[in-house]
Amino acid sequence: MSEIKSDVLVIGSGGAGLRAAIESCDRGASTTLVSNGALGKSGATMIAGADVTLDGAGAARIGLPGNEEDSKEKFFHDIVIQGYHLNNQKLVEAYVRDAPVRTKELIDWGIKYVWDGKRALLTQGVELNRVLVDQVRKRSITVADDVYTTDLLIQGNTVVGAVGVDINRGEIKAFRATSVVIATGGWQRAYSFTSAPGGMTGAMHVAALRAGADLVNMEMVTFCPNVILWPPALRGDIFPYILIEMFGDLLEKHGRPFLRDEYDSLIYKIATTTEWNKLIYSMAATRIVLRGDGSPQGGTYYSIKTVPTNIVDEAEKLYPGWKWLRTDFSNLMEWLKAGNAVEVAPAAHYMEGGILVDEHARTTLKGLYAAGECSGGLFGANRVASAITQILVQGAIAGKSASEFSKISKMREPDKSQLDGIQTRLLAPFARKTGIHAVDLKKRVRKIADNHLWVLRNGNGLKKAVSELESILSNDLPRLSLHTAARTYNKEWIDAIEIENTAQVLLASARSSLFRTESRGVHNRSDYPLTNNNSWLREVITRSVKGRLTLTTRPVTITKLRPPKGKFGFEEGILKAVKELGE
Amino acid sequence: MNLKTIKVRVSRFDPKVEKAPHYQTYEVPFEPRMTVMDVLDYIYENLDPTIAYHSHTSCHRRVCTRCNVTVNNKPGLSCHTEVAEDVTIDPLPRFKVIRDLVVEGL
Numbered sequence: 001m002s003e004i005k006s007d008v009l010v011i012g013s014g015g016a017g018l019r020a021a022i023e024s025c026d027r028g029a030s031t032t033l034v035s036n037g038a039l040g041k042s043g044a045t046m047i048a049g050a051d052v053t054l055d056g057a058g059a060a061r062i063g064l065p066g067n068e069e070d071s072k073e074k075f076f077h078d079i080v081i082q083g084y085h086l087n088n089q090k091l092v093e094a095y096v097r098d099a100p101v102r103t104k105e106l107i108d109w110g111i112k113y114v115w116d117g118k119r120a121l122l123t124q125g126v127e128l129n130r131v132l133v134d135q136v137r138k139r140s141i142t143v144a145d146d147v148y149t150t151d152l153l154i155q156g157n158t159v160v161g162a163v164g165v166d167i168n169r170g171e172i173k174a175f176r177a178t179s180v181v182i183a184t185g186g187w188q189r190a191y192s193f194t195s196a197p198g199g200m201t202g203a204m205h206v207a208a209l210r211a212g213a214d215l216v217n218m219e220m221v222t223f224c225p226n227v228i229l230w231p232p233a234l235r236g237d238i239f240p241y242i243l244i245e246m247f248g249d250l251l252e253k254h255g256r257p258f259l260r261d262e263y264d265s266l267i268y269k270i271a272t273t274t275e276w277n278k279l280i281y282s283m284a285a286t287r288i289v290l291r292g293d294g295s296p297q298g299g300t301y302y303s304i305k306t307v308p309t310n311i312v313d314e315a316e317k318l319y320p321g322w323k324w325l326r327t328d329f330s331n332l333m334e335w336l337k338a339g340n341a342v343e344v345a346p347a348a349h350y351m352e353g354g355i356l357v358d359e360h361a362r363t364t365l366k367g368l369y370a371a372g373e374c375s376g377g378l379f380g381a382n383r384v385a386s387a388i389t390q391i392l393v394q395g396a397i398a399g400k401s402a403s404e405f406s407k408i409s410k411m412r413e414p415d416k417s418q419l420d421g422i423q424t425r426l427l428a429p430f431a432r433k434t435g436i437h438a439v440d441l442k443k444r445v446r447k448i449a450d451n452h453l454w455v456l457r458n459g460n461g462l463k464k465a466v467s468e469l470e471s472i473l474s475n476d477l478p479r480l481s482l483h484t485a486a487r488t489y490n491k492e493w494i495d496a497i498e499i500e501n502t503a504q505v506l507l508a509s510a511r512s513s514l515f516r517t518e519s520r521g522v523h524n525r526s527d528y529p530l531t532n533n534n535s536w537l538r539e540v541i542t543r544s545v546k547g548r549l550t551l552t553t554r555p556v557t558i559t560k561l562r563p564p565k566g567k568f569g570f571e572e573g574i575l576k577a578v579k580e581l582g583e
Numbered sequence: 584m585n586l587k588t589i590k591v592r593v594s595r596f597d598p599k600v601e602k603a604p605h606y607q608t609y610e611v612p613f614e615p616r617m618t619v620m621d622v623l624d625y626i627y628e629n630l631d632p633t634i635a636y637h638s639h640t641s642c643h644r645r646v647c648t649r650c651n652v653t654v655n656n657k658p659g660l661s662c663h664t665e666v667a668e669d670v671t672i673d674p675l676p677r678f679k680v681i682r683d684l685v686v687e688g689l
Contacts, residue, residue, distance in 0.1 A: 036639070036640055037639070037640030037647065037649065038640075038647075038649065038689075041640070041647040041648065041649055042640040042642075042647060042649075043640075046642060046646050046647065047642050047644045047646050125646075126646055148639070167639060168681050168685070168687070197640060197641060197642040197643065197644075197647070198638055198639050198640045198641045198642070198643075199639055199640035230616070231615075231616035231665075232614075232616055232617055232618050232620075232621050232665075233616065233618050233662065233663045233665060235643070236643055237643075237644065325644055325645070325646055326644065326645040326646050327644060327645050327663070437632065438632070439627070439628045439632060482632075483631075483632045483633050484632075484633040486597055486599070486600075486633070486635075486682060488597070488599065488635070488681050488682045488685075489635040489637075489681050489682045489683075489685040490635070491627060491632065491634070491635060491636075491638070491639075492632050492633075494639050
């Protein structure tokens with residue numbers, strides 16, 4: 001097994017990993033960055049809509065035409081209230097504190113942007129990715145491409161490195177390090193319909209769990225409500241979500257704008273003017289589909305029919321030629337302008353839960369840090385502020401903490417028997433001549449997520465998910481076999497590795513969802529429809545004890561803002577929060 | 584039900600054990616607006632799980648560009664190149680082949 005050594009190992013080459021590697025390197029630690037794809041060409045950052053959010057006064061301090069009336073305290077207040085008070089307030093404090101400095105640095109690094117005049121620097125994922133990759137390339141950071149990391153190396157409760165599969169060569173590689181930063185994003189690829197790119201399968205959530213780290217709030221999954229179902233080339237694209245922030249409506253099968261027709265006018269207003277739109281529209285669209293008023297493919301329709309053509313044409317100035325990211329939407333726009341509607345549905349989009357961290361990005365294991373979407377707690381039960389700011393702020397904090405730890409600690413020898421065990425487990429499917437095929441099992445696993453861990457859950461479905469996943473993990477996975485012995489870019493082997501991870505991470509999510517006997521933010525249960533602030537202002541913690549998942553809770557971390565008492569339904573909770581926001 | 588099928592000719596090559604690439608032809612049910620990626624996924628999922636094409640970190644948004652292949656002698660991203668009839672899929676020219684359609688350095 002080949003070996004790469006460094007003070008700090010950063011796993012994941014999206015924005016959080018890139019920013020962590022930059023920080024670690026600048027603080028004098030030898031740094032290796034491992035990407036499961038290629039540097040600059042993988043992860044969710046590159047395809048993000050990508051706003052950077054910060055408070056208006058902070059914006060003014062860094063030279064933007066900001067708003068002195070605003071403050072980081074107000075920003076904090078808004079994030080926590082809209083996070084349904086489940087946010088770890090220490091993480092939110094770090095977010096609002098560091099947002100301006102991280103934004104300023106992007107501007108200094110030459111990012112192209114438009115300032116919205118309030119709280120958002122509007123840019124695009126491709127551009128942000130370009131700027132960060134450029135900074136990584138300027139530094140002496142070792143980069144390992146196409147390495148699918150699957151395991152953490154551990155000595156007692158200290159992490160000493162990681163192991164991954166070099167996909168192109170088919171070799172297993174060890175990465176020894178004094179400290180490790182996980183920055184691998186969410187696990188949206190456990191679902192069949194998602195806006196996230198390939199590779200986001202929760203491998204390092206599972207590796208962290210296996211090594212003894214805690215996960216938090218794994219039940220929290222945000223869905224983007226209006227993601228394109230067809231044509232195939234545009235499937236999974238969130239462009240209608242970008243559009244609906246400007247104009248247009250979601251319609252049910254009779255052509256009625258259900259949110260406007262059926263909900264309180266204030267809820268409609270919130271859904272059309274704030275980032276709460278993801279949650280509100282996803283719930284409303286799911287209710288439409290469940291009552292039989294959805295589209296043939298199980299979604300709803302996005303339409304701009306009521307919008308005057310010159311208003312639509314005006315918006316084209318923001319996206320010249322109707323190009324967004326690198327896709328040409330001009331045909332779609334012509335079709336919509338002609339009065340047609342495009343079929344859209346909620347897609348797995350963002351994970352609020354993840355690896356448990358503190359405000360220094362420390363996990364519950366020594367030497368292990370996590371940053372960005374793979375970590376949990378910052379956004380509580382509903383993300384309304386930018387995940388781009390999250391990856392920048394937390395990436396820099398994790399890079400700092402990891403480099404500091406590497407200076408006071410020594411690199412340790414990995415345990416030979418652990419290395420052998422990992423190698424045996426990863427190569428096991430090659431040894432079997434017959435058995436279950438990866439493709440079939442992958443479909444089964446995703447179906448469990450689609451059926452039982454969707455926008456609206458219930459206890460019976462979740463119990464079913466748990467028993468099916470447990471059965472897959474213990475009965476089917478050990479029987480996976482491959483059709484070719486070729487190790488180089490073996491898709492079935494990659495799938496086999498991914499299935500184990502997605503099944504494990506889904507099990508953690510299903511168990512957490514079952515454990516939280518209430519609805520809160522993006523976690524909604526038809527059998528427990530009320531948000532219960534009297535007994536559920538608690539985070540759900542998942543850990544693996546002797547190979548079995550154990551669930552506990554801890555009270556939310558409060559520093560400033562006290563949550564209100566009481567129980568309330570979905571709409572009631574939103575209206576209550578609006579009062580609390582004072583808007 | 585859709586009865587139309589298309590013939591898909593895919594360049595297969597494992598440089599570890601073979602001297603030169605050869606074509607393998609698959610018959611794939613046609614779906615309107617299907618992409619090269621859909622065609623390859625169909626083959627992998629239903630006909631031949633040994634086929635290699637880049638998809639493990641594909642973005643499906645024309646951004647990562649790693650699914651770039653040659654479609655009927657023209658380069659194209661498999662996630663966005665639509666297929667209407669019989670098609671030949673090769674790896675990008677002038678790149679070293681790792682296996683089938685997967686190349687080094689893309």
